[in-house]
Amino acid sequence: MKKHQRVFLALAITLGLSGALGFSSYKPAFAASGNKVITIKKGDTLYSLSKKYDVTIDDLKKINDLTSSKIIAGDKLIIKEATDIIVAKGDTLYTIAKTHRTTVKKLKKWNLLTYDNIYTGQKLLVKAPVIMEVKKGDTLYSLAQKSDVSVEQLKDWNNLTADTIKTGQQLYLSPSPESFAITVKKGDTLYSLSKKYGISVDALKKLNKLSSNTIYSGQELRLN
Helix, strand or coil: CCHHHHHHHHHHHHCCCHHHHCCECCCCCCCCCCCEEEECCCCCCHHHHHHHHCCCHHHHHHHCCCCCCCCCCCCEEEEECCCEEECCCCCCHHHHHHHCCCCHHHHHHHCCCCCCCCCCCCEEECCCCEEEECCCCCCHHHHHHHHCCCHHHHHHHCCCCCCCCCCCCEEECCCCHHHCEEECCCCCCHHHHHHHHCCCHHHHHHHCCCCCCCCCCCCEEECC
16 A cells, blocks of 8 residues: 555544545455355344344345345345455446445545446455554454454455554555556556556556556556
């Protein structure tokens, strides 16, 4: 994460403005890509399922658009909502926003998008990234356990090369837009990639701190 972004996020959290900015700092998001769906069995109730999967009845009703607590054996029930998705052919920011009950404006904010173009295979956050401030005694292991994710995921989302974290440090507890990247293939150029993904060469260079147009096979490039 860029220094000015960390400073901005830290200030936002300190002032209690996270919610207003569209970020979440109080409740870990589910890290798995895609919704976790179960088939309701005979005898299941929202109460029993809420206890089994450690989720509230209100959340179950909200993510499944239920107006009552009645559920039917054999029906499907979403237990955990997707945090991020892979863009499929034909998807647009509008259709994705509609599917995941959010807005194009929020999708662009969460994914640091300055344009409306998206591409097949692109990873996009569909929920606000979860950010927290490291407290005394916290470790990557303890945070991973609390958030139901792995230490490696935390390191990947936060661009960490070591297991050491510091009190006061801001950390993503869910996928961060800056962890989404592509791997350059043989024959790729900044120009060809800019045409393929709908982002200018200058924007690619700025995002990836490139001082020239030279890229190499195997290199990772950010697109968001």
